[in-house]
Amino acid sequence: MSDSNTLAVIAGAGKFPVMVIEGAKQHGLRVVVLGLKEIADASLADIADEFYWVAPLRLNEWLKRLHQVGAKTAVMAGYVQKKSMFRRFGILSFLPDRLFLKLWFKDIADKRNDTVLTAVANLLSQHGVELQDVTRYCPSVLAPSGVLGAERINANLRRDIQFAWSIAKEMGRLDIGQSIAVKNGEIIAVEAIEGTDMMIERAGQLCKNGGWTLLKVAKPNQDMRFDVPTIGINTIENLHRHGAGALIVEAGKTVIVDMQDVIALANQYRIVFAAIDHASSINDIPIS
Amino acid sequence: MSDSNTLAVIAGAGKFPVMVIEGAKQHGLRVVVLGLKEIADASLADIADEFYWVAPLRLNEWLKRLHQVGAKTAVMAGYVQKKSMFRRFGILSFLPDRLFLKLWFKDIADKRNDTVLTAVANLLSQHGVELQDVTRYCPSVLAPSGVLGAERINANLRRDIQFAWSIAKEMGRLDIGQSIAVKNGEIIAVEAIEGTDMMIERAGQLCKNGGWTLLKVAKPNQDMRFDVPTIGINTIENLHRHGAGALIVEAGKTVIVDMQDVIALANQYRIVFAAIDHASSINDIPIS
Known part of the structure; x- marks a missing residue:
């Protein structure tokens, strides 16, 4: 059921995902939310057309879910506290999958936000999911x-x-x-x-x-x-x-x-x- | 008794002024220390040829003392914790004199270290005292x-x-x-x-x-x-x-x-x- 009417919202913490979801629904889209586990607010499930938890650093899980729900476009909204990645055992405590580890340790030159997120966006794109401007459906924010x-x-x-x-x-x-x-x-x-x-x-x-x-x-x-x-x-x-x-x-x-x-x-x-x-x-x- | 054999050391906190004073003395200079009140270490008086306390933000007091001891050259050594200037009542709590206030509020475009210290160096120079490379007499540091x-x-x-x-x-x-x-x-x-x-x-x-x-x-x-x-x-x-x-x-x-x-x-x-x-x-x- 892949269709251009579906938007996936990959949601971090805070209330911004709510505004993105509501904006997209007002645009007549079917909104499927992938909430980052232990980061996103569970109440997003109440306003999404469909809601799934995904592990923050398991990119293969993201892709499987995106394909399963038929999303060809996605936005990332909400924050992830990056400092938590520097706690004891670092990113390994987030149980990253092989796809993420390859990106983190092999594909990128440094770990700054733009570098990491651009690599994630490129990876999604290679698998047929285009990441869009997060304010596209809610420009009034x-x-x-x-x-x-x-x-x-x-x-x-x-x-x-x-x-x-x-x-x-x-x-x-x-x-x-x-x-x-x-x-x-x-x-x-x-x-x-x-x-x-x-x-x-x-x-x-x-x-x-x-x-x-x-x-x-x-x-x-x-x-x-x-x-x-x-x-x-x-x-x-x-x-x-x-x-x-x-x-x-x-x-x-x-x-x-x-x-x-x-x-x-x-x-x-x-x-x-x-x-x-x-x-x-x-x-x-x-x-x- | 103005002479080219006198070096004034304007001393802030820490041990670096000791090394500067000792280096200058080994070069045969008469070393006069102007210790910044409540910042410099009082024990600098033991190794200086002459020692005087000066208020940190009273530039006129600095100049009077520099002229009185006959110093035509000076170095600034040791640190001053700039964050203390942002405490309650700000720099006014340091009782700055009019010369400093003019520099701080009129002569300089911003309050970054280089801007402030260059202005101080220029002021000293206008009054006949050249500020020198602080490692000049102790390059081994x-x-x-x-x-x-x-x-x-x-x-x-x-x-x-x-x-x-x-x-x-x-x-x-x-x-x-x-x-x-x-x-x-x-x-x-x-x-x-x-x-x-x-x-x-x-x-x-x-x-x-x-x-x-x-x-x-x-x-x-x-x-x-x-x-x-x-x-x-x-x-x-x-x-x-x-x-x-x-x-x-x-x-x-x-x-x-x-x-x-x-x-x-x-x-x-x-x-x-x-x-x-x-x-x-x-x-x-x-x-x-």
Whole structure:
């Protein structure tokens, strides 16, 4: 029953898969969810047309299931905490299959996100499944351009954004991480595999007088099939808890889960929240 | 009594100032130490020809003292934990003078190390005091090229060094930090203002199966007057405590405080310890 009307959603953690599934269903697609075991939320089964668990690193299991359900297109949505792969016994504790081990140890030159995920996408493609832009069926989740919250951008913050934007982009180009913390012309923290939340916590500890800014941006050549920058209300709660004063994301390339709630919470905490297209576009935004 | 035979050592924390003072004295210089209050070690007074405390951010006090002792040349040695400037009340808690505040808030475009320290060096120069290469009188503290310890470099580590070297250099070019942690083609952690020791701790937490590598390198255009990468036995203790398997530094541009002790300790903990000139020079080192 292979048909072009079926979309497979390979789902990681968080609520973003819900939005992808709902968007695809509104487009009239039959949505089959492959939930990554111990990572995806079991409640996805309630909204999917069909739901199956797959082991995160058993690519052969993915392929068998994709073929069985007749999916020729797929999207990957939700996050996988990469740092868990560096726990004791490393990736072997995830019981990878031979297909994954060959990819991990033979096919790829390094283990950065883009390298690994591009190899996975290529492998799926070789087996007849095309990985698609994850926002294809839910474009409204992407941050629109401009000041999104009630707080304005002042001259000092504008200078920090102009200073830090290109550095954040370089981190993306090198595929190190998506976020940096900046205050008054100083880079306080840079994200690597620890993830944005742990970096926010560190920035708060390093900058006890608060009022710092989180910049989270896409890579210069962001592959919208995977690893798209994503924020949600947890991000705002975490920023507030650790004294941040502003959150700046990249317009059109950042997923905002529950956008209205995120904006309301940022306003409640008086955190500046804006999305810009590039560093100089900040000049188009009136400052307070 | 201004004379070309006097060297002022502006001293921060750690033991490196001792080596600078001893080296300068062996060159027959009169060594006047300006110890940064609450940062430098008081025992420097025992080996200096003259010793004075100066407040860290009172540049006018520095200049008055430099002129009074007749110093036309100076070096800056030892570290200052920059993260302390981000504590509550920020730099104001250090009671900066007007000269420093003008530099900090008016003269410089951002607060990265090179920007700040170059501005300080230029200010001293305008007042007749030339800041010199900090290793000028103690060149033997610089890491020689090659495998320095007893542990050999294997093929896997060589690949990681080749992969991570250019990324570490980029971090230096952007003046973000000197160190990164890598394992099996993945960048585990990147240093910003938290300093190398805190980054080592984080890498250990993120990589519980251990065996990761610390790369600490100079900037592409390292100014040898300040901010020269420095390691010592504390670095090795810290690496061991957090499960690192290798320490790779840049030959000729890294200060090793107590080099023989550092090598002995790395050997005791079976940590690979090597200094290389550039990423491809690793090919000249025989692997085990």
